[in-house]
Amino acid sequence: MATERTFSIIKPDATRRNLTGAVTKMLEDAGLRVVASKRIQMTKEQAEGFYAVHKERPFFNDLVSFMISGPVVVQVLEGENAVAKNREVMGATNPANADEGTIRKVHAESIEANSVHGSDSLENAKIEIDYFFKPEEIVG
Numbered sequence: 074m075a076t077e078r079t080f081s082i083i084k085p086d087a088t089r090r091n092l093t094g095a096v097t098k099m100l101e102d103a104g105l106r107v108v109a110s111k112r113i114q115m116t117k118e119q120a121e122g123f124y125a126v127h128k129e130r131p132f133f134n135d136l137v138s139f140m141i142s143g144p145v146v147v148q149v150l151e152g153e154n155a156v157a158k159n160r161e162v163m164g165a166t167n168p169a170n171a172d173e174g175t176i177r178k179v180h181a182e183s184i185e186a187n188s189v190h191g192s193d194s195l196e197n198a199k200i201e202i203d204y205f206f207k208p209e210e211i212v213g
């Protein structure tokens with residue numbers, strides 16, 4: 074197994090409900106280590122750029138509006154198989170389909186307001202980490 078880094082966002086529905094600590098604890102309990110973290114208000118341009126792959130999807134505009142509706146916490150997570158492990162602890166995109174004990178099953182409000190983002194591949198993790206963090210902001 075390889076030590077990897079992945080990128081996570083605690084989304085506005087979770088920060089609004091004061092769940093930053095609860096979500097982070099679930100990530101840490103899964104064996105992931107927070108090696109960078111900051112609370113930010115995303116701009117519209119930043120959110121549009123981040124979700125550019127979804128530009129043609131019908132939910133794109135709503136998703137961007139949701140992601141800038143309040144603060145988010147962007148994080149870099151490190152651990153063995155961090156990309157897959159994070160996806161596992163997040164649960165399915167739609168909380169109705171998420172496994173018991175996953176972040177989205179426990180905390181998500183809807184398929185859109187689903188509390189967390191996590192990179193879906195090692196390649197995207199690197200791109201997403203670089204989108205939000207300078208190398209010196211990550212301390213392993």
Ligand code: IDP
Pocket residue numbers: 132136165166184185186187189190191193
């Ligand atoms: P993921 O976050 O589980 O990787 P993606 O398909 O990459 O899921 O979608 C990105 C985000 O877009 C989701 O986390 C969710 O917030 C939102 N989203 C996905 N599908 C829908 C939908 O059908 N309606 C509204 N929002 C959606």
